[in-house]
């Protein structure tokens with residue numbers, strides 16, 4: 442369960458201040474798929490970064506289960522990210538000199554798991570995203586859709602409770618984007634992972650169980666009312 446209560450964030454100060462988030466509150470249930478949508482600059486990525494403890498909030502509370510993100514130290518937040526979260530980005534963020542399985546194994550190696558076990562689990566994750574036969578390829582030898590699958594394998598390799606995806610289909614053509622969306626849905630169903638997707642893509646947003654619409658740092662509730 443994710444509980445967000447009165448979260449605000451301003452970048453800069455004085456005349457250069459940007460109020461990126463203005464008192465946002467909502468809840469997401471365990472296992473739910475939620476899309477966060479809204480125009481460019483409305484605060485979607487800032488919200489995602491605050492939920493994941495990458496960015497600090499100025500005011501408010503974020504609870505991930507019984508962990509208070511607003512109170513945890515940087516060390517505790519890093520530990521929580523390694524243990525409980527997976528991340529998927531528009532631009533994949535793969536390491537070009539590592540093979541697909543090595544990229545997928547990175548979070549396990551960072552968590553101190555042995556090379557042997559990390560490889561086994563990375564290969565299993567690549568199998569789950571349909572890339573069992575591509576494990577020894579480098580990112581430069583794979584298509585955009587395949588690279589995003591490797592990134593998804595890396596995101597799920599630690600069996601996270603939470604998967605954050607920021608514009609996961611933004612760099613992909615329509616058919617490939619559809620396949621990636623289908624894959625994320627399948628993983629959400631099979632692994633019971635809570636999935637939070639930031640997206641401009643209306644097709645992706647429609648497929649989520651629920652959509653949170655943002656405008657100018659606030660949530661727009663159904664019926665168009667801001668709060």
Ligand SMILES: Nc1ncnc2c1ncn2[C@@H]1O[C@H](COP(=O)(O)OP(=O)(O)OP(=O)(O)O)[C@@H](O)[C@H]1O
Pocket residue numbers: 452453459460461479480481482483484485486487488
């Ligand atoms: N590190 C930062 N320093 C200063 N301003 C920032 C910073 N990060 C975000 N902003 C500003 O905060 C506002 C919200 O940005 P954010 O990236 O969260 O929006 P977004 O909805 O994700 O946009 P997009 O869809 O274009 O990615 C914008 O006005 C942006 O310029």
